[in-house]
Amino acid sequence: MVALVTIVLLFLVALCSPAIVGTKPIVCNYKGNLYFPCLGYFNPKWENPIFIKDKFRGVYPRSLKQKDAESWAVWPLVYQDPYRRVKADEWHGVPSSREMLDNPVQNHGKPSAHNFFGTTPYGVDVFAGMVHGTRIAVLVGFVSMGIASFIGITIGALAGYFRGWIDVVLSRLIEVVMCIPTLVLILALISVIAEPTVWHLMAIIGVTSWTSIARLTRAEFLKLREMDYVAAARALGASHVRIIFIHVLRNALAPVLVPISFGVAAAILIESALSFLGFGAPPPNPSWGNLLHLGQDHILGKMWWLVLFPGLGIFLTVLCYNLVGEGLQEATDPRLRQAGK
Amino acid sequence: MTEPLVEIKNLRTHFFTDEGVVKAVEDVSLTIPRGKTLGLVGESGCGKSVTALSIIRLISPPGKIVSGSIAFYDDGRKIELTTLPEAEMRKMRGSRIAMIFQEPMTSLNPVFTVGSQIAEAVRLHHRVSSREAWDRAVEMLHKVRIPDAQRRASEYPHHFSGGMRQRVMIAMALSCNPKLLIADEPSTALDVTIQAQVLDLLRDLQTEFGMSILIITHDLGVIAEMADDVCVMYASKVVEYAPVVELFTNPLHPYTRGLFASRPEPGKPKDQKLRTIPGVVPSPLRFPSGCKFHPRCAYAQERCKKEEPVLRRPNLSQIPPSHVVHCHFAEQIEEQEEAAVKSV
Amino acid sequence: MLQYLVRRMLWGLLTLLLITFVIYGLIRFMPGDPALLKLYQESSDKKITAEQIEQQRKMYGLDQPFYIAYVKWLGDVLTGNLQTSFAYKAPVSSVIGERIGRTLMLTINSLILEYLLAIPLGLYFTARSSRLDERSGSMLLFMLYSLPSFCGALFLQLWFAVYLEWLPLHGMQSDNYEQLSTLGKTWDLFKHALLPVAAFTYGGLAYYSRFLKATMNETVRQDYIRTARAKGIGPLKVLCWHAFRNSLIPLVTQIGLTLPALLSGAIILERIFSWPGIGTLFFQSILERDYPIIMGLVLMFSILTLLGQLLADVLYAFVDPRVSYK
Ligand SMILES: Nc1ncnc2c1ncn2[C@@H]1O[C@H](COP(=O)(O)OP(=O)(O)O)[C@@H](O)[C@H]1O
C-alpha cells in the first residue's frame, strides 16, 4: 500500500517537476501575453520562441523585469536548475553573509538551505537534478515495459494459444533470448547506435526483457485455453484474434502483471546502471544514474551527497515496484492466497 | 465395560483466525476403550480431524486447545496429554499414539525411500542399530502384506500406488507398537475394492497388535464394519454416542436419523427417493443459536432455537444407559416415528 | 538420461550458433572502426593513409561482409583458435584466461558466502515464521534485494574506503605488492577483495534466503511434514531434514541457473572497483571495438548459460528421486 502511494507520488513529481524546482516561470505575463516557459523542461521546443528572440538566455527573473516592467510570473517552489549553475544575483533571498553567492562548486556544495541535496562539482543543484530525473525513471519504466509487454504477451499468447509447432518455435526463441546475458546484449546493442538517447535506451531495454512476461503468458494461456468459455466462444464462431484478446487475455492479465511490475523495477535499475556506466542518456539529461556517476568520479572528494541521494532515489523506486510486484503475486497466486487465510 | 485407554473430557479446540475464532471442537467428551475401536462419524468440516489432531497434539497455530482434558492410561499410569510438555509429548507420538492420514499420495516424504521412513520411526523410539531398524521396516511392510517387501523397502513413495502407500503408512504407524492408532479417513481417497482391503488389514492388525483404533470417517459402512462404539459429530459437537449395534438399530438424534435415511440401501424400493438432510452445514464462524442443528431439523421447535441441549441419556425404556443423545425432544421424536412406522 | 543429455546438448549448440551469429552481426554494425582506432592510437603524427587503413582492415578481416567473417570466425573457433585480440595483440584465449581467475576469485567466494549464509538464514526465518524478528529480518532482506548492487557498492566504498579509510578504494593490489611477503600479499589481496565480495554477496544472499524461505513455507505445509511430526520427530529435525531435503530441489536448480551470473554480474562491479577481471575486459573491448575479445566473451557467457541449464537438469534428477530422463 505504502509502495503504491509512493509510486503515485513519483508520478506526480515527474509530472510536476518543472513546477517544483526550476528557473523558468510556471506562468508569466510578458508583453501582454501569457506564456508557460516551464514546459521547456519537458521539451525544449515547447519553450516559447519569443524568449529566445528577446535573448533571455534561460535566465528569466532579471530579463523579465528589464524587458517588460509590467510583467509578472509564477515561479516554481524552488529556484534551482537541473542543467546549469545558478548565479548569485539571479534570484533574491540569497543571504548576503555567504561568501560564495553562486551555487557552490566542488566539495563546498554540501546540502544547505539553498541546495537541499547539495550541488555537483560544477555547482548544479542535485535536488533539481533528482526531481527532474524522476521523469526519466518513470518514463523508462513505462515505455520499456510497454514494449516488453507487447512483445512478451504477443509471443506468449501465440505460443500458448495455438500450441503445436508455433509453440515449439516460439518457446525455443524465448529460450535463446534468455540465454544471452541481458547486460551483454544491451551493451552490444547500445554500442551499435551512434548517438544513443534515452529513447533508444528504453527501446533496447524493452526488446531485451520480455522473456519472463512471455513465459508467464504462455503458461496462463495453456491453462486458460482449456476453459469452457473458450470452447463456448469458439462454438459461437468467434475469431481466434477475438478469443485471444477479449476472452483469454482479460483473464490472464492479473498474473501477467506480476512480471511486468518486477520488470519496471528491473528497467529502472538497468537504465540507472547504464547511465552510471556512461552508456546512458547523454550527460545534460538529468538522470539519477548520471548523478551517481558524478558521485563515483568524485568519491575521493568526500561528496557523499552525490552518492547518497541518487542512490536512495534508485533504491526506493526499485523497492516500491518490487513491493507492488510482490503484493500482486500474493494476490494472484491461489496457493499463497490460501496460505494467507 | 472395558477399561478406557483415552478419556477426553470437555475438549475445546479453537482456531484464532483473522476472520474470527473458529470453534472447531466444542465441549467434546469421548472414551476410547482399550483394544477396541471407536468410530467418529460426521459430515466434513464438523471437527473430526481437529479432535484427532488434538489428541496427538498436532494442532498448529492459529489453533489451540482452549480447555478440557485428554487422559491417556498407560500401564496403569494416567497421563494428561493437554498439559504434557512438548518433549514428553514427542515421545508419545509414534510410540504410544500413531496416526495415519486421509491422503496417502502426499503423506509420505517423496525424497526418502519408504523403508528409511519406517526405520526412522523405529530408531526414534528404540535404541536399535540402523540395520535392525531396517529389518523391522521390512518386517512391517511384510505384515501389511506388501509383496516382495525386501526389495520394495528401498523404493521411493512414487513407485507405490495409493492403496500401497496407505499400507506403508499403516506399517510406519504400527512399527513401534502404539497403544492407539488414529486413522483419519484412511480409506476415503481409495478405490472401493482397495478400501475394503485396507480396512480388513486394519482389523487383522488390531487382533495381532491389540491396539485401540480411533477411526474417523463420514461413511456409515466403514463404521458398521470397523467400530465397536460410535460417536456422531455435528458442527463441532457430539450429538449422539452409542455402541455400534445400538446406534444402527435405534438412531435417536434427528441428524443421525437423517444420515441413515440418506443412505442408499438395496432393500429399499427403487422408486422411493433418498431422503436428504435439507440445508448445509453451518459455517463455524456463524453457528446458529440454540441447537446448532435446528435450521435443518424437521422436528425443530421454539425451544431448539433458544436453548442448547445437553448430552443426556434419553428417558426411554428400550435404550441402554450407554446411549446418549444431544437433543431436547429425543423421546417425543422416537414416539412419533414409532407411531408412523406402525401406521404404515 | 544419456539420450536426454545428448538432445539437450544438440539444442544447446544450435542456440549457441544463433546467439554468436546475432552478436557478431551486431558488433560489426557498431559505429567506429577498430582499424582506424588502432592506427590512430599508434601513429605518432596522427596522419594515416588510406593504404594503411586498408591494410589494417584486411589484417582484422574487416574487408569481408560480416557473414563471411562470421563463418571464418566459426571455423577458427572449431579448431580451438579464438583469434587474436586487436588491442592486446595476443590470443583471445590467453587474454581471457589471464583475467578469468581474478573474476572467479570474487564471484566464487561470494557464491560460497551466499549459500553459507542464506541456508541458515532461510531455515531460521522459516522456523520463526511471522514472529517479530522474522518479519523485520524479512523486510531487511527484501530491502537488500531491492538495493541495486552498484548503489550498494558505492555506499560501501564511500563509508569504508573514503570515510573510515579501513580498506582500499579500488584495484586488486597495492602499489608495493611485489615487495610484500607471501603473507602480506595474501592480506593485501584480501583487503582489496573484501568490498567487492561484500557488494557481490549481499544481493544474492537476500535473493537466496528469500527464495529458500518461500519454498520452505510451501514445503512445511505438506502432508508428509505432518506425518513426520506424528512419528514424534522433533521440530528441528523436521525442518532441517524432512522439509529442507525437499526444498533443496528447487534450490539446486537455482545454482545451475546462476552460473552465468557469476561472470556477467561482474561487469558493473568490476568497473566500480577497478578490478582487472572479465567484466572490465568486456567493458574495454566494447569501447575499443575489440571484436575477437567481445566474441570470445559472448561465446563464454553463452556456453556457461547453457552449461548452467544442463547442470540444473542433472542436479535436479540427482536430488529428486521422482525425476528421471528416460
Ligand atoms: N488450520 C485451520 N485454520 C482455521 N480453521 C480450521 C483449520 N483447520 C480446521 N479448521 C476448521 O475446523 C473445522 C473442522 O475441521 P476438520 O476437523 O478438519 O473437519 P473434518 O470433520 O472434515 O475432519 C472446519 O470448519 C475448519 O474450517
Ligand SMILES: [Mg+2]
Ligand atoms: Mg478431516
